[in-house]
Amino acid sequence: MLLARSTWTDVERYLAHSTGIVIPMGSTEQHGPIGLIGTDAATAEAVAHGLGERAQVLVAPTLALGVAQFNLAFPGTISVRATTLMATVEDLVLSLTAQGFRHFYFVNGHGGNVAPVRAAFQDIYARWSLGERSGASPRCRLRSWWEYPAADALRRTLYGAAEGMHATPSEVAITRHCDPQAFAAQTEASDGATLLPPQPLSSAFLRDHGGDNHWDARSHREAFPDGRVGSDSGLARATDGAALLELAISGAVEDYRAFLAEE
Ligand code: NI
Numbered sequence: 001m002l003l004a005r006s007t008w009t010d011v012e013r014y015l016a017h018s019t020g021i022v023i024p025m026g027s028t029e030q031h032g033p034i035g036l037i038g039t040d041a042a043t044a045e046a047v048a049h050g051l052g053e054r055a056q057v058l059v060a061p062t063l064a065l066g067v068a069q070f071n072l073a074f075p076g077t078i079s080v081r082a083t084t085l086m087a088t089v090e091d092l093v094l095s096l097t098a099q100g101f102r103h104f105y106f107v108n109g110h111g112g113n114v115a116p117v118r119a120a121f122q123d124i125y126a127r128w129s130l131g132e133r134s135g136a137s138p139r140c141r142l143r144s145w146w147e148y149p150a151a152d153a154l155r156r157t158l159y160g161a162a163e164g165m166h167a168t169p170s171e172v173a174i175t176r177h178c179d180p181q182a183f184a185a186q187t188e189a190s191d192g193a194t195l196l197p198p199q200p201l202s203s204a205f206l207r208d209h210g211g212d213n214h215w216d217a218r219s220h221r222e223a224f225p226d227g228r229v230g231s232d233s234g235l236a237r238a239t240d241g242a243a244l245l246e247l248a249i250s251g252a253v254e255d256y257r258a259f260l261a262e263e
Helices: 008-015 039-055 082-097 111-129 149-163 169-178 188-194 203-209 217-223 238-261
Strands: 020-025 103-108 139-144
Touching: 020 039, 020 238, 039 103, 039 169, 039 238, 082 103, 082 111, 103 111, 103 238, 111 139, 139 238, 149 169, 149 238, 169 238
Parallel strands: 020 103, 103 139
Antiparallel strands: none
């Protein structure tokens, strides 16, 4: 069930039996020489829509702009400030809480969104803690699709260290599966042939920059000239993307049900 394709009367009927909603969120940013700029929004949306169908839960429009300032030196990237994303998440949750929604399940496709969105959840709960709002406080959860254990295990098995941090073969594989037309000009054979493996990441880099915790855009482009951060995107195959997506959706269904059952 997609919110954008529902009427208000559909939503009123839905609220009579469920207080849950799924919100896909991603980013609009460069994903290396072969990855699509919409990769993070597309992957999160595919998982969220699968979850929506299987768990019969309403899915909100995808929040496609994320915190990606470090990629702004690559053409096509759009970044919102962390405070803008926080305000958007807060406004979304407060809008729907006032109508009877209570369980907000964010399916994320971009590491840079994690810290601000979790901070926004704390600011939302604070309104109830401080007595500004009455009634039951909302419950919010953020999961990035690669965190679901079976999907995580498969991407490690398929790619090992070549998964890297950005323009990962796993995310590119999912988009190749979901949107083959966008890749029509890139053949499976030419990818591997034209795209050399990226420079490996040191353990110190992984420690200090995990979760897309990067410096400014100019330094980032200088450090990673083709946009990939340790990821060998050329390994991405649509068939593997289909398998990764399936595992992420089943992980999401299980986790969403547990989220509703909490408390
Ligand atoms: Ni990405």
